[in-house]
Amino acid sequence: MRRLLDLALVFFVVLAPAVRAAMVEEDVRAADTARVMATISGKTDRLAPLLSEALTYAHADGRVQSKAEFLNAVKLGRIKYEAYDYDDVKVTRVTEDVATMTGKAHLRASVGDVRVEFALKFLSVWRREDGAWRLFAYQSARLPPAAK
Numbered sequence: 826m827r828r829l830l831d832l833a834l835v836f837f838v839v840l841a842p843a844v845r846a847a848m849v850e851e852d853v854r855a856a857d858t859a860r861v862m863a864t865i866s867g868k869t870d871r872l873a874p875l876l877s878e879a880l881t882y883a884h885a886d887g888r889v890q891s892k893a894e895f896l897n898a899v900k901l902g903r904i905k906y907e908a909y910d911y912d913d914v915k916v917t918r919v920t921e922d923v924a925t926m927t928g929k930a931h932l933r934a935s936v937g938d939v940r941v942e943f944a945l946k947f948l949s950v951w952r953r954e955d956g957a958w959r960l961f962a963y964q965s966a967r968l969p970p971a972a973k
Contacts, residue, residue, distance in 0.1 A: 850916040853924045853951045856958040861909045869900045877952055877959040885945050885967040907940075908933040922953035923961075929968070944968040 856875055863872035880892040890898065891905055898904065914928035926949045933942045950962040 841946050847922060849918045849924055853926060853958050854914075856951065856960075857949070860960060864899055864911065865906045867899055867902060868907070870898045872896060872899060874957070875933060877961040878955060880960060881962045882960075883962075883964040885943075885965040901935065905935045906932065906937065924951045924958075925949065926951060930965075944971070 860872065860875045863869070863875065873892075876892045876895070878892060880890075880895065882890045882892075882895045884890070906941070908931070910931045912929040914926060917925045917927075921924060927947065929944060929946055931942070931944050933940065935941070945965045945967050947965040948962075948965065949960060951958050952961040953959075
């Protein structure tokens with residue numbers, strides 16, 4: 826019996842935090858995938874629940890939007906996102922209810938008849954609100970075109 830208690834203690838002290846961190850990473854990545862897909866499809870009814878009411882969304886061009894402003898822009902299709910492909914993404918658990926996601930993304934989008942394609946670095950902050958992971962803050966910076 827003592828050996829069983831020792832093994833349980835090892836699990837809760839050593840393994841449980843790693844398991845929780847892995848679950849947070851998986852949950853945040855799933856929420857972000859749903860956010861990207863809803864944004865690309867323009868389905869604001871699917872996008873809205875993935876965004877915090879306190880969202881601050883800072884675009885690579887310097888514009889900063891609230892949740893309502895971002896949803897309205899997606900709904901009106903001013904910018905039509907076509908692809909949002911990640912490189913080198915890292916999710917870091919900050920607390921039980923806050924995680925950051927960093928990485929590089931390659932985007933394709935249309936603004937009217939103009940198509941743009943570029944790479945950016947980003948930082949997103951995810952916060953668990955009422956049991957669901959929601960995007961709380963986003964900041965990106967456009968990268969210079971790759972040398973040929």
